[in-house]
Amino acid sequence: MTDSSAPRVVLAYSGGLDTSVAIRWLAEHKGYETIALAIDVGQAAPGEMDRVQQRALDCGAVESLVVDAKDEFADDFVAPAVAANALYMGKYPLVSALSRPIITRHLVRVAQEHGADAIAHGCTGKGNDQVRFEVTAMAVAPDLAVEAPIREWGLSRDGAIAWARERDIPIPVSKGSAYSIDENLWGRTAECGILEDPWAQPPEEVYERSAALAETPDEPEELTLAFEDGLPVALDGEKLALRELIAEVDRRAGRHGVGRIDMVEDRLVGIKSREIYECPGAVTILAAHRDLEDLCLEQELAQEKRGLESRYAQIVYNGLWYTPLKRAIDAFVAETQRFVAGEVRVQLFKGHAAVVGRRSERGLYDLSLATYDEADQFDQSQAEGFVKLWGLPTKVWAQRQGHL
Amino acid sequence: MTDSSAPRVVLAYSGGLDTSVAIRWLAEHKGYETIALAIDVGQAAPGEMDRVQQRALDCGAVESLVVDAKDEFADDFVAPAVAANALYMGKYPLVSALSRPIITRHLVRVAQEHGADAIAHGCTGKGNDQVRFEVTAMAVAPDLAVEAPIREWGLSRDGAIAWARERDIPIPVSKGSAYSIDENLWGRTAECGILEDPWAQPPEEVYERSAALAETPDEPEELTLAFEDGLPVALDGEKLALRELIAEVDRRAGRHGVGRIDMVEDRLVGIKSREIYECPGAVTILAAHRDLEDLCLEQELAQEKRGLESRYAQIVYNGLWYTPLKRAIDAFVAETQRFVAGEVRVQLFKGHAAVVGRRSERGLYDLSLATYDEADQFDQSQAEGFVKLWGLPTKVWAQRQGHL
């Protein structure tokens, strides 16, 4: 079935409808032989990747590869996002935005190893993921071609299904699946269907990783996260690899209904969309990390970092992972994280991941300065001069301009 | 008891221990006759302000005034903070920071009306409130003297009680009250005592305006907030003055346990402190407002506004309410709020004020662009060119520098 003279493309294969039909479309319209590449970044149930791998072959791929990238994803992509408290628009933990660069990295690697002529993704032309795939490719392999069959084809979902049936392509979907889902270790996203009405409350069926509040335990559960260099390293005293720690926190927090996010989001391509996210682990870990930073970071530094965090989330959201600006902010952030070490108590209860205590040997909270009891060592006599000079520009302004 | 030749001071009087003893101290140490001024910004139970007024006289004030400033506080101080989504360190709704400028405004007004020689506050030298009082005074009356008897005196709590007892001053406190509390329409703050240990979970007794999660209703409650020009104007279809609306949302959200905040905070005077806030109304209204902005604000504008919001919260926290920078940011924000109009559905349940729907006639969500169904009018063919040029700086960088 392979044609040694045909060009080859490495396709980011998810096992879903779009990438399944893309294999045939790339052959018919572009003459490509497709190497399917499925990357496990934590989205798959046990055994599922094997089925995905087989499905690609059934759909016509000349080769089908699966890579377990879960640890790499946690260590190289989620970790810097934790350090940067990355939340796009202050809300979205960048679930898909973090996985596209790692997937593209592997696409490029496989393309280079197999001497392929191009890589391909299954994104449409109106989302962010096309940008993330292609700009990552420009950054790590600027001269490699990128195919975007779904965007180029422009077929509707129903059209794609009909096209596939005509050709006996064993497509994986039933017509009834109402949402478009993406998932990995750091969270789960849902869009389409009823969710496109931003006034409508999302139906419970949208959610999978977090319990409905009415079904969460009636007793709170506390967990203690230990951090070193800004990263969580132990859960309730047990050292865990980051991937394991995230998965375990996600499971426990999800059981308490933590991590649902419902937002109207600004896409890079210029439109607003309504998105539903479930990120029990991400929400819990970021809350703990931010709280520990409030204890450990000097205030001017903390303020500047918060400004950069917002920019960081934006550039990662916009596909600019492998860029010099991302590197430079990472360098800033890494310098700040050296002292973010300590423990955070988080109470999971009824959808909350509430920090109820934090401590650190290197924390900048100084009881002898903060206390109002007899141990107070703060020299209050310094305050008068401070206030007078702090207010001096305002005073001069008031005398000269303020009444106007 | 009044001495027509004695200098007069207008004291911000709360009815608590510190300002009660300050009246006598100002007389003994500075020769002042004190006009006590109590401002109701929403902290008082019915009838309480009368008792406060009498207490000042009992403690030696030559005059005792009470001002109901609740509507003024809502309209002139809380409203701009809502428009600016003002949260210091992303967390604290500036409860006390908002009330100090209005109190100082009234102190100055009364001082001018009564020909007083100074105003006075009861703050210590290690908090933010001294700054807020004094810098506000520098701004609105740059040549008026400000007395800070508690800071100057430097007496401990126990010392003050003993001093008052020696003089038969009818001080209002029992020794058992463990926390230092400040409260107004926009929320309630607590510090001191066990709270000074940031590792210790706050005891339930700290809270007053929000129910414990275990005691909240087992059914969710939904409320609908209507906004015009960025401000909430109606609750469940009923038009309300801002003060009434805040109070009612606060009551309903508090019943569901919404609005508890536990944080380590950076004070302007250079120390970290552990603070507990309860702001059911503020947290609910700000969540709704931010969500509606995500629908109504153009994305570049929204991003810039988020940056300014953080700065705005900081300057208000730092006492710079009456400053030209505050005015300029207000002008920016006011321009943005012209289109923040619509309705937001908020579900109150188990401590959450979760936005579950939002709509606006002027919203920028465009279903015909966002949808993935047949109504799609987004021209996907534009995307390829967009992505190519968006990624071009990265591509050139990758070719010249990226591999190094």
Add this chain to the structure above:
Amino acid sequence: MTDSSAPRVVLAYSGGLDTSVAIRWLAEHKGYETIALAIDVGQAAPGEMDRVQQRALDCGAVESLVVDAKDEFADDFVAPAVAANALYMGKYPLVSALSRPIITRHLVRVAQEHGADAIAHGCTGKGNDQVRFEVTAMAVAPDLAVEAPIREWGLSRDGAIAWARERDIPIPVSKGSAYSIDENLWGRTAECGILEDPWAQPPEEVYERSAALAETPDEPEELTLAFEDGLPVALDGEKLALRELIAEVDRRAGRHGVGRIDMVEDRLVGIKSREIYECPGAVTILAAHRDLEDLCLEQELAQEKRGLESRYAQIVYNGLWYTPLKRAIDAFVAETQRFVAGEVRVQLFKGHAAVVGRRSERGLYDLSLATYDEADQFDQSQAEGFVKLWGLPTKVWAQRQGHL
């Protein structure tokens, strides 16, 4: 020659090669009748606009209009840029970026008045001006079509000349003109030719509005600019309309060689280009305005404004003149300019526009605070407390973390 059923397009006509051939191309390839519209924003010598108007007709336009927009350009476009000290990348006074919105405004107005079906510009696909034309059109007439014949055609300069000669189009260029020039009241731009080598010093022939240093007067010349509300209103004591003032300052400063800018610039479309600007008036006025702000703006405000200025220049450069973010920053800036009033002495000499003195009745420089002589009223005793608390976060950091 007009065909009442043919669609009509209003073309931004400069009189140059590209827009001259575009008239015929729009007819041949798109079936358009062209209404040529030339806008005078200060680029034209006396009488030149008449010749431009005739040339459009000679080239086949069905109608040819000329608008004198010099005062409108000064008052509505340059004035806010002065208030915002708008310098892209800290260097470029946005000469062309300011004129594109006004030109597009008039294109849309004429299209609406004449019932035209589209507007058109003569920009290529690799510059910024296409973005400025088209995004402005999206903002002021979102449903009006925009044609870009030069971009769509993709013809080289030589090709366009040959194409025009075949058709006897009376094109205006000799093959020898080496640079691509754009010009208006606020400055003059040059690119192409030898300038594309960023290592090569620009030849003197590139410049037209500023004298070579070797040929400037050997005596300095001083001018005094008076400002009100942040805008220059008088020159050496004589009140002038903004347009006149700019033109006169430009002439005088140009004689002294002021205003040459040589830079490598980041274009929105993702490439770097080498640009030469001549802006004697802009450089002089901006220097005076910034200096007066240093005297009149409170320091926290000034600092925040500087950050917004950079963003403002960027959005204007990127074509976002008619956007809500632009409006919001204008509101911020307008609030700051209320107190920017006074006089600035500028010495023009050997390419410098050096501020040598500034004064303002509302200035915040207070000699009694600043002086080191006997009139000093600054209370130095306040400084110790100020420094102690200002440094306190650093001190605590040093004790806990600084040694690591």
Add this chain to the structure above:
Amino acid sequence: MTDSSAPRVVLAYSGGLDTSVAIRWLAEHKGYETIALAIDVGQAAPGEMDRVQQRALDCGAVESLVVDAKDEFADDFVAPAVAANALYMGKYPLVSALSRPIITRHLVRVAQEHGADAIAHGCTGKGNDQVRFEVTAMAVAPDLAVEAPIREWGLSRDGAIAWARERDIPIPVSKGSAYSIDENLWGRTAECGILEDPWAQPPEEVYERSAALAETPDEPEELTLAFEDGLPVALDGEKLALRELIAEVDRRAGRHGVGRIDMVEDRLVGIKSREIYECPGAVTILAAHRDLEDLCLEQELAQEKRGLESRYAQIVYNGLWYTPLKRAIDAFVAETQRFVAGEVRVQLFKGHAAVVGRRSERGLYDLSLATYDEADQFDQSQAEGFVKLWGLPTKVWAQRQGHL
């Protein structure tokens, strides 16, 4: 004359009036024996430090030390400021602000080596230098006492002279020196006297390091600076240590009248002051560095860096050199400088240090993308889609809100 039981203080000794009388004052009022420490950061003519060393002994110091810190100053303090293009308020190259941390570092080192009890500086209470000395001390030796005799004493200049004469202290000043001067390798500052009138043009006598324009050569001089890792490493092809390079550029640029700065400045202590700086070398090197960055930095990175540069200059100006925020920005900047390598042609002429050419093997200027001639490889067909999506948020805004 030394008293083994007396406490010892290490005084930053300049050889000027204030620190000369401070030695005796510290003895009389505080009982200190003074170790004078003079640091040469480039301010001294050959042999001058020897005279300074002797003068301290003549004034009563028990020990007098001189340290040549010129190379350390260049490498550890000026170099990061170059990388960060540090200009306070966009104008002032931080001359004194850079030297205070290094001086304080040495004060602390000597205090520790000699077992001294305190360090001391000769600053008044209304300038920035007191903050820089003391906050640096808090950072590097948080428990060491700092004395500020001049601030504490509060004596006027004339009073100090009289006081010294009564005691036969061999003070170094004639009454005629009109300005307060500070100087080092990176520039020279002047204030006081006639300069305190911001409307008055500074008299020529203020300047020392830069020629008056009327006396500069009538022929331009070109120099070529080579950069590696963001720092100048060679001048006209000759490798030089940074200190030597700065000194030589300063000399040559000064001869052409480069580097005079006249500004109204915002001091941390809340006042505006009028300052005159002369920085021929700094102005030249910074212009070259910024220009090379325009060639070598990716545009999003460059934009973010410019924002941080302003913050960086502010924190250094405000005495926060040894702080975690400074470190974090340094980390950001260092990451950006890896690719800032190449050559810059600077023409010195009549007060200008004008960049007339720049080149870099790693530059991001790509002639094949930028050119308008036949070699053009920019695919203009991508532009239409780019512009359409770039403008889409504006278009939707215009349709929904723009007309209001």
